[in-house]
Each structure stands twice: as structure tokens, then as C-alpha cells.
Amino acid sequence: xxxxxxxxxxxxxxxxxxxxxxxxxxxxxxxxxxxxxxxxxxxxxxxxxxxxxxxxxxxxxxxxxxxxxxxxxxxxxxxxxxxxxxxxxxxxxxxxxxxxxxxxxxxxxxxxxxxxxxxxxxxxxxxxxxxxxxxxxxxxxxxxxxxxxxxxxxxxxxxxxxxxxxxxxxxxxxxxxxxxxxxxxxxxxxxxxxxxxxxxxxxxxxxxxxxxxxxxxxxxxxxxxxxxxxxxxxxxxxxxxxxxxxxxxxxxxxxxxxxxxxxxxx
Amino acid sequence: xxxxxxxxxxxxxxxxxxxxxxxxxxxxxxxxxxxxxxxxxxxxxxxxxxxxxxxxxxxxxxxxxxxxxxxxxxxxxxxxxxxxxxxxxxxxxxxxxxxxxxxxxxxxxxxxxxxxxxxxxxxxxxxxxxxxxxxxxxxxxxxxxxxxxxxxxxxxxxxxxxxxxxxxxxxxxxxxxxxxxxxxxxxxxxxxxxxxxxxxxxxxxxxxxxxxxxxxxxxxxxxxxxxxxxxxxxxxxxxxxxxxxxxxxxxxxxxxxxxxxxxxxxxxxxxxxxxxxxxxxxxxxxxxxxxxxxxxxxxxxxxxxxxxxxxxxxxxxxxxxxxxxxxxxxxxxxxxxxxxxxxxxxxxxxxx
Numbered sequence: 001x002x003x004x005x006x007x008x009x010x011x012x013x014x015x016x017x018x019x020x021x022x023x024x025x026x027x028x029x030x031x032x033x034x035x036x037x038x039x040x041x042x043x044x045x046x047x048x049x050x051x052x053x054x055x056x057x058x059x060x061x062x063x064x065x066x067x068x069x070x071x072x073x074x075x076x077x078x079x080x081x082x083x084x085x086x087x088x089x090x091x092x093x094x095x096x097x098x099x100x101x102x103x104x105x106x107x108x109x110x111x112x113x114x115x116x117x118x119x120x121x122x123x124x125x126x127x128x129x130x131x132x133x134x135x136x137x138x139x140x141x142x143x144x145x146x147x148x149x150x151x152x153x154x155x156x157x158x159x160x161x162x163x164x165x166x167x168x169x170x171x172x173x174x175x176x177x178x179x180x181x182x183x184x185x186x187x188x189x190x191x192x193x194x195x196x197x198x199x200x201x202x203x204x205x206x207x208x209x210x211x212x213x214x215x216x217x218x219x220x221x222x223x224x225x226x227x228x229x230x231x232x233x234x235x236x237x238x239x240x241x242x243x244x245x246x247x248x249x250x251x252x253x254x255x256x257x258x259x260x261x262x263x264x265x266x
Numbered sequence: 267x268x269x270x271x272x273x274x275x276x277x278x279x280x281x282x283x284x285x286x287x288x289x290x291x292x293x294x295x296x297x298x299x300x301x302x303x304x305x306x307x308x309x310x311x312x313x314x315x316x317x318x319x320x321x322x323x324x325x326x327x328x329x330x331x332x333x334x335x336x337x338x339x340x341x342x343x344x345x346x347x348x349x350x351x352x353x354x355x356x357x358x359x360x361x362x363x364x365x366x367x368x369x370x371x372x373x374x375x376x377x378x379x380x381x382x383x384x385x386x387x388x389x390x391x392x393x394x395x396x397x398x399x400x401x402x403x404x405x406x407x408x409x410x411x412x413x414x415x416x417x418x419x420x421x422x423x424x425x426x427x428x429x430x431x432x433x434x435x436x437x438x439x440x441x442x443x444x445x446x447x448x449x450x451x452x453x454x455x456x457x458x459x460x461x462x463x464x465x466x467x468x469x470x471x472x473x474x475x476x477x478x479x480x481x482x483x484x485x486x487x488x489x490x491x492x493x494x495x496x497x498x499x500x501x502x503x504x505x506x507x508x509x510x511x512x513x514x515x516x517x518x519x520x521x522x523x524x525x526x527x528x529x530x531x532x533x534x535x536x537x538x539x540x541x542x543x544x545x546x547x548x549x550x551x552x553x554x555x556x557x558x559x560x561x562x563x564x565x566x567x568x569x570x571x572x573x574x575x576x577x578x579x580x581x582x583x584x585x586x587x588x589x590x591x592x593x594x595x596x597x598x599x600x601x602x603x604x605x606x607x608x609x610x611x612x613x614x615x616x617x618x
Contacts, residue, residue, distance in 0.1 A: 160351045163318055164409075166338045167345040168365035168416060178364075182355040 046227035059217035152187020275324035344413030519578025554605025
């Protein structure tokens with residue numbers, strides 16, 4: 001029997017997609033158009049001026065340095081924590097989840113004053129350097145890092161994989177490095193990406209500590225050169241996109257930490 | 267070849283007693299199944315042997331040496347898990363080679379041994395497949411090859427077939443048994459499937475609520491169950507209640523039934539009598555031990571299953587299952603009166 005059903009064009013679905021595209025694309029297009037205008041018409045003056053400003057490169061360098069250090073330390077802290085919670089202390093999972101969200105309940109100024117006092121006692125040398133921002137960034141990115149890693153770990157049958165590795169003679173270090181971490185690559189890359197975007201977009205804390213990171217520089221430029229601020233914003237968005245694409249490509253090339261699916265039958 | 271002794275193991279989780287006084291000996295190259303319902307302690311016992319759990323008291327001895335404090339990665343025991351436990355980031359060949367690489371064996375030897383094991387489980391040509399590219403049966407074959415590759419002293423199988431479909435389950439269990447016999451590895455197989463345990467084991471340990479109910483050959487477990495639990499859990503049984511009289515007679519619903527096992531109980535003891543369906547025979551009315559009426563019959567090929575209602579039972583839903591064979595039963599149909607004869611030698615009699 002032939003299929004006589006009429007194929008309907010999903011107009012409703014396309015309308016929703018189009019609406020979303022417009023909603024997200026329109027501000028970016030407007031931003032791009034604005035950044036390429038000047039009193040004389042179309043121009044790349046805003047981009048040229050930024051590229052020639054040594055302070056811009058200093059800010060980019062500082063933000064990227066902070067992003068790399070924060071990401072490294074954050075992963076060093078969070079990967080073992082998530083593994084520990086899942087394998088050894090599952091009863092503390094909800095507590096750890098709550099702790100990761102705590103930072104959103106504390107106003108930045110309170111966080112700065114409170115944590116500065118603590119840092120002054122623990123590592124006073126840190127206070128005179130931009131790296132004082134790193135502990136704050138780590139705390140700010142807790143929620144994102146934890147969730148990205150937690151989702152990756154949940155997708156693995158951690159206990160069985162660990163038991164299997166141990167039964168084959170692997171010690172704890174080899175089990176983690178050869179079995180667990182390779183299967184968490186996608187989650188780790190995702191957590192790294194989220195941490196980097198948090199650092200590159202953070203303004204309040206760096207402003208309070210008087211460090212000229214990229215967002216602070218962008219705000220400063222915005223007070224005097226509107227097109228310049230738009231150009232910077234566009235470049236930041238494009239950089240984030242490139243980063244996201246890079247993470248996707250790398251995780252796909254690495255195999256993406258595939259999880260075994262249950263298929264019965266020979 | 268290795269002997270395993272589990273000695274008086276006790277394991278608790280808070281107030282819950284998972285294992286109590288578990289003791290059993292395994293001979294070299296023996297295939298032993300731990301059989302029991304969920305929560306009976308069979309997997310806990312296996313994990314204690316593997317070293318993933320520690321007993322509160324008692325010991326596990328391999329070739330006479332206690333290994334209770336030895337880390338699991340030093341016990342040299344191959345294990346296949348219920349959940350597919352292949353490393354998702356490795357191919358089939360890499361999975362099988364993992365244990366050999368851990369032992370820092372030469373690369374060429376690792377490769378040839380891993381390939382040999384994959385060939386053994388019938389997966390030649392699947393070396394480069396990742397776990398997600400294989401079926402459940404294939405994954406468990408790789409897991410078996412991986413466990414065997416390290417030449418383990420003991421092979422531990424934790425319900426490795428339970429996630430597979432029926433056809434694959436039967437073929438893989440036969441393969442496991444054949445490979446185990448070929449290698450002569452002492453093997454512990456955990457299962458809740460009685461047919462599986464009876465089919466492939468040298469001996470079966472039946473556990474219930476953390477205790478060992480019976481440890482014996484499949485024939486012993488089936489034909490001479492040591493307790494009402496074993497009789498009920500392994501195979502089907504008809505249950506009767508009665509009172510022991512003199513000379514090995516049990517009064518069941520007013521009928522005097524001679525049962526050999528009744529002699530072990532003093533007269534007047536209230537007992538439960540368990541009888542396998544194939545240990546009953548249907549006789550003409552007035553003959554046999556218990557008058558009854560046929561409710562229904564099911565032709566099952568080599569035998570016929572009758573559901574009969576004992577006349578002494580006031581509950582109309584009470585039935586006795588009788589599996590008989592032979593053409594003389596062809597005439598029997600629903601509503602016909604018969605006499606149930608119970609095989610005096612095989613019935614189990616336990617005090618209530």
C-alpha cells in the first residue's frame with residue numbers, strides 16, 4: 001500500500017527556529033555593524049585603534065594568563081573532588097553541590113572583603129599580584145566545573161570500571177590515569193571551557209581589585225569609544241565561539257569518552 | 267590450579283547481616299556457583315573473595331594462604347562483571363591487553379596473547395572495535411577474554427549473563443564452561459538463575475539471608491534439598507502440611523502417607539512435606555496416597571503436567587502439580603477422580 005499521507009511543512013517549528021535565530025543574531029549583527037561604522041561611514045578604525053593600544057594586549061595577556069592558571073588549578077581541585085565524592089563519599093554529594101552554589105548567594109563586595117582578610121593571613125604575597133583573582137575565579141567557576149565533571153562521571157559506571165581495572169592488577173594511580181581520566185576527557189574539556197569563559201567575562205572582582213583585565217579594559221574603552229567597546233565585545237564573542245568549536249573538535253578526535261551502551265544479543 | 271577456602275565469613279552493613287558463618291571449600295579447577303535470591307549475600311561473598319569488600323571476621327584462603335589483607339590488584343583473580351565493564355576508551359584488543367600491560371609484559375607477547383584470547387572467545391576480526399560498537403554478548407566475551415588473559419588463579423563471574431537475551435545466555439554459558447574446563451581454572455559463578463547454576467556447575471552453594479543453606483552437586487541440590495528453602499528455590503515443589511505418626515507415616519489431610527524422611531521426626535511433630543512434581547504418580551481412584559480430582563492438563567512433549575486438587579483441601583484453588591510421562595495418562599481429563607501417589611524416598615520432610 002502506498003503512503004498517501006501528505007507531508008506537511010513544519011511551519012510552526014521553523015517559525016520558532018527563525019525567532020530564536022533573530023533573537024540571538026540581531027544584537028550580534030547590530031554590534032558588528034556598529035563596530036564597523038564611523039562618522040565617515042564604514043570603517044575598521046575601531047579595530048585598528050584597539051590593535052595599536054598596548055594596554056589592550058596587556059589586558060588580553062593578563063586575562064588569558066589568569067584563565068589558564070584558574071583552569072589548571074580548578075581542574076586539579078575539582079576532578080579529584082568529584083571522583084572522591086562519587087567513589088568514596090556519595091552521601092556528601094548534595095552537600096558539595098550546595099557548596100558549589102554558595103558563591104551566588106554572597107555579594108561580590110562581601111566576598112572580596114571576607115576572602116581578602118583570609119588571603120592576607122594565608123598567602124599575603126598573593127595580594128600584591130593579579131593572581132589574587134585566581135582563588136575568586138576558582139570559586140566563581142565551581143558550579144559550572146562541578147556540574148560538567150559530575151555529568152561526565154555519572155555517565156560512567158565508575159565503580160565497575162574501577163573494580164575491573166583493579167582486578168586486572170592496576171593500582172589506584174594507573175586506574176585513574178589509564179581508565180577514568182581518558183573516559184572523562186569530554187567532561188574535563190567542557191569544565192575547562194566553562195572556566196575560561198567565566199574568567200574572560202568576569203568584571204566585578206577584577207574591577208574591585210583594580211586589575212585591568214579584558215572586561216575592565218572593555219568597560220574603560222566603552223566610556224570614551226563606543227565603537228571600540230563594540231569591537232571588543234564582538235571579538236570576545238568570536239573568541240568564545242572558536243574556543244567552543246575547538247573543544248568540540250578536540251573531544252571528537254580524542255574519542256569523546258564514549259560510554260558503553262547496553263545492547264543485548266550476539 | 268588453585269584451591270579456595272572461604273572460612274566462617276561474617277559481613278554486616280550497619281544492622282544488616284549480609285553474610286553469617288559462610289564456610290566452603292573449592293577443589294582445584296572446580297566450577298562453583300553461588301545461587302540465591304537478591305540480597306542473599308552471594309555477590310558480597312564474591313566481592314570479599316575478589317578483595318573489593320572486607321569481611322568483619324573470617325578468612326579467604328587461596329592454596330592455604332590467607333589473603334584477607336591483600337589488595338584486589340595483587341590477588342591475580344580475573345573477574346567478569348554483570349554490568350558491561352569494558353573500558354570505553356579502548357578497543358577490544360586494548361581491553362584484553364590491559365592486564366598484560368599492567369604486568370609490563372613485552373609488547374609482542376601482549377599483542378599475541380590478547381589476540382589468542384580474542385580468538386578463543388570467537389571474536390577474531392573485532393580487535394579494533396570499541397565497546398559501543400559491539401553487542402552485549404560480544405562485550406561479555408571480550409570481558410571474559412580480558413579476565414583470562416592474565417592467567418588468573420581464580421576466575422570470578424558476577425552474574426555475567428544476566429543482561430543478555432535468552433539465546434545468547436545459553437550459548438555463552440556453554441562457552442564459559444568449555445573454556446573453564448580447558449584451562450582448569452577454579453571458578454566462582456554468581457547467579458540467581460537456578461537452571462544456569464545446575465547446568466554448568468560442579469557444585470552449587472545455595473545461599474539465603476546470608477547463610478549457606480546447602481553446598482553440593484547439582485543432583486544433590488535438586489534431588490536431596492537440605493531445607494525447605496532449597497527445595498522451594500531450586501526447581502518446583504508441592505507443599506503439604508501434616509503430622510508425623512508412628513513408623514514413618516505422615517498424616518496429610520486424613521490420609522496416611524509413608525515417607526522415608528518422616529522417620530527422622532518424633533511422632534506428633536507438625537511437618538512440611540515437599541515433593542517434586544515428577545516424584546508424584548497419578549493412580550486410579552482408591553489407589554495412591556491422596557484422593558484428588560484433575561483440574562487441568564498440559565501436554566509438554568515428553569511429559570504431561572496435571573494440575574490436581576486434593577480432596578481434603580477446602581480451598582478450591584489449592585493444587586498439586588504432577589508431571590508424568592507415558593500414554594496411559596492420555597485418558598485422564600479435567601473432573602476425573604484420581605489418587606496421588608508420592609514417592610516415599612524423594613519427599614523432603616521438615617519440622618514446621
